[in-house]
Amino acid sequence: MSDTNVLKAEARERVGKGSARELRRNGKIPAVIYGDKQPPLAITLSYKDIFYKIHGGGFMTTVATIEVDGQKIQALPKDYQLDPVRDFPLHVDFLRVGKNTEVNVNVPVRFINEEKAPGIKRGGVLNIVRHEVEFHCPANAIPEFIEVDLTGLELGASVHISSVKLPKNVKPIISDRDFTIATVAAPAGLKSEEGAAAAEGEAEAASEE
Numbered sequence: 001m002s003d004t005n006v007l008k009a010e011a012r013e014r015v016g017k018g019s020a021r022e023l024r025r026n027g028k029i030p031a032v033i034y035g036d037k038q039p040p041l042a043i044t045l046s047y048k049d050i051f052y053k054i055h056g057g058g059f060m061t062t063v064a065t066i067e068v069d070g071q072k073i074q075a076l077p078k079d080y081q082l083d084p085v086r087d088f089p090l091h092v093d094f095l096r097v098g099k100n101t102e103v104n105v106n107v108p109v110r111f112i113n114e115e116k117a118p119g120i121k122r123g124g125v126l127n128i129v130r131h132e133v134e135f136h137c138p139a140n141a142i143p144e145f146i147e148v149d150l151t152g153l154e155l156g157a158s159v160h161i162s163s164v165k166l167p168k169n170v171k172p173i174i175s176d177r178d179f180t181i182a183t184v185a186a187p188a189g190l191k192s193e194e195g196a197a198a199a200e201g202e203a204e205a206a207s208e209e
Contacts (some may be wrong), residue, residue: 005053009043009068021092022131029089033066033075036096036153061105061142063097074141076103081207101139104173107133109181110145119155119184126150128186134162137170148181158183 011085012019012030022028027047034040043066053059056109059077066073071105084089095103109131114120125176160178172179 004063006067007045007049007053009045009066011069012042012044022145024090029092031094033073033093033096034095036098036101039070039098042075042202045092047089050080050092050184050189054089058144061107061144063139064094065201066094074098074140076086076105078103095139097139099140101140104134104136104138105142105144106134108132108145109148111148111150111182113149113151115152117136117153117184119153119157120150122155123179124155124184125187127183129180129182131180132175135166135170136173141167141169143167143170150182150184153184167183 010028011029012023023030023044029050031043031045031050032040033043052144053062059080063074064078066075076096076097077092078095079093081090081092081177082088095101110127111126111128114126117124117126120126135143137143145168146164146165150159151206153159158180159171159182160180161174162178164181166172
């Protein structure tokens with residue numbers, strides 16, 4: 001899991017669009033903490049803190065310690081809204097995290113040892129089917145990423161979820177099939193050569209008949 005980070009917050013009594021616009025004009029972002037069988041808590045956060053957290057990567061897989069009115073609340077970002085034109089944050093939803101909280105979360109895929117894949121050395125292309133994989137796991141044990149080793153992969157080879165070593169208690173949401181994460185595709189030139197050879201072979205077979 002990514003290192004826990006701290007966010008300073010203030011409780012807010014006023015809610016609604018007018019209040020939210022006023023907060024944003026003052027460099028604040030409205031947010032809500034919910035879950036863990038407790039009433040929702042409306043808060044405000046620093047615009048600058050949230051902007052850099054969102055655009056810095058790992059925001060949705062990092063449990064935060066939110067300090068508000070003397071409390072320290074463990075919470076996981078579950079959703080956020082960005083301005084569709086200017087791409088700045090408008091609102092954030094957090095889920096309270098207890099010791100037994102489990103969540104569904106999208107985890108990035110990281111590929112290693114590309115230089116040790118014979119298929120890629122021959123000019124093959126790594127075709128990434130899934131840049132992220134959704135997992136069910138404890139909220140306090142979310143992996144920062146999963147690692148896919150490409151060592152030994154030939155042209156046409158596929159990497160399935162079953163070949164990836166996962167941390168304890170981290171399970172893919174898709175459980176009814178061994179889904180593909182990436183393939184090593186043949187380069188376009190080789191594909192055309194193979195297609196021409198196959199067509200020539202079929203033509204020879206037809207003439208023999």
